[in-house]
Amino acid sequence: MQLEIKELHASVEGKEILKGVNLTIGQGETHALMGPNGSGKSTLAYTVMGHPKYQVTSGEILIDRENIVGLAPDKRVKKGLFLAFQYPVSVQGVSMFSFLRAAYNNSRPAGSEPPTIFEFKEVVAEKLKMLSMNDSFLNRYLNEGFSGGEKKRAEILQMALMQPKFAVLDETDSGLDIDALRIVAEGINRVSGPQTGSLLITHYQRILKYVKPQFVHVMFEGRIIESGGEELSRLLEEKGYTWIKGYREEEQVPPQTGQTL
């Protein structure tokens, strides 16, 4: 099974941001998507999840060869898609517990009996432990008053409960201190088994020390302009995005990785 993005063009309020993105992610694979600010990484994440503000003008997003463009976000969840938000919103008055339970029940296969409240408590307790999170977490309002680290952990907790086939993690590493980064990264590794394909959107190489991608892609001005293995991320770290920019502007010297476009 694959998540395939084909020649995807998308706009926000009439302005085209994605200008023909091509990307294929197989189950069990981890892909990193890097690129400078404003290159369209988060737009890609939102567009894949189906945010109403992001209009697909052409192209396809396929899960298991079925085009999901036009499906509402909740229907995409049913196809096995997950997005870890860069900035998860808070919802006052909704307890973390009720929310997680709803998310869990809604991501289970159709026709399966939802767990009782006690069964669910056991399920969630195990996942909390994995992410070094406290029980008291469940008695708070959804993301309200959460620190940056707590929010990111909560996203991975949701991923752990929903067990998606394909997960897009939008800057899950940003705003984390070293310890929190390690916990979140380990969480991602444990959650994404051979059944999960992940797209890790990041600015920095540091999370890639813990989560090893097989593929690294560089996005620039709404397109993926470079793809390679892990060594590409190191090269980016060394040379910076200006190197990519320079390369694009001159359009002559091939990058020193020896990769072809």
Next chain:
Amino acid sequence: MSQASLSSFNEDLLRSISASLAEPSWLTDVRLEAFRQFISLPSEKNPLYTKYSRTFDIALDRFKLARDRTEVDFRSFFTGYLTGTESDILLQGNETQVHAELSRDLASKGVNLMSFHDALRQEEGAVRKLVEGRLVKSETDKYAAFVNAFFNCGTFVRVPRGVVLEKPLRKMLLLDSPRTSVIEQTFVIAEEEARLVYLEEQYSKGTPSPAFVASTAEVIARPNSHVDFSSIQLLDDQTTHLSNRGIEVSNDARATMSSLSLGASVSRSRTNFYLNGRGSFAEGFEIFFTDGKQRYDYETNLVHNSPDSTGSTQARGVLKGESQSIFKGMIKIVNAAKNSRSYLAHHAMILERTARSDGVPSLEIDNNEVKATHSASVAQIDEEQLFYLMARGLSPDEAKKMVVLGFFEPVLSRIPIEQTREGARFMIEGKWHEEKRRLVDRETLLAATGELTPEVKESEDIFERHYKYR
């Protein structure tokens, strides 16, 4: 108010009501004085609010005030809600009390739960004092004057000195008659060091019809007493609802007023807290959820007359369809009330562009050694919240419902009476699904929903989250 309307509510009618209830002449005189106020007062006295008054105008001339002898069948209406073995409960069908049950234990302690006119017959002197010194004064509001002049029924609740009741005394009103008019006065008194919980519910049965419910309530918390009053209004969508409430809190006493309003076509409510004793504490909760063409006009004022008093009122509402609401509130702190703290909030959520809500909070403060603050907002449902929930598999409707029910929680979760708190959640969810649910007990609720909403306890301090002190 047109001249024609006055003709249906006239002095002859007033005298005939008073006579049919065998009232003493002093009470007839009190009614007559109220009637004079009713005629002379405009429907909105406060110039701050007159620009809104047209939307919420009430045409009293639509209503008749004939004695209604319809026998109301409670049994079938409350199947599954009342077991028939409840005690400490008053049932009223239209304006007639049909059942009163006070447990022997409470009766022996001197607790009263009876109709106003029974109390009048038993203790005329005490009742007269209450009526003549009442908080909901005729000269303050046209509709208060109306009820004081034309009331055709009433309730009297009193817990004697030092008697502590943790379980609610309940009163249920069930309307079942086209064009019935229930005009009632309620007195709730907690004597010194008493503890009193009162739970009032209003429902309609049968086909919706333009009925009329108008009431005043006097709540008196004597020194060191504690009163929790809660009221639930689920009248049908053709009924007009009027309410005027005064709550007096004495030295070191505590009073809360929790209101859940879901029904009626037009509802107008005035609540005044008088913090008259040193160290008094009052907290109000106004929760409403409207749809269709419902119109709610609510006002709550906190009047601090004594030092070291604490008051708070929080209103929270959600509006669907073409419904409209206005919430007005005033914090008034007199010069003598130093070291008082007061908080007033109104937050509304609009679900459709056709709905409308206004909030008009204000402050009037004559002492600098106080803390007083207010907050208000009217907002549409947040699309980013909906997207987030849908990205977790919730359908658009489930996502909306979760955000809406959550919106009530910060206020709802503070309601001190568990039965009202849990019941309100159940009833609000019912309204979301366009079904009418009544307040149920915990066991029935558990059986119906499988579980209770997990409680999120926020800070007990109502001021902690607000930095904008004056």
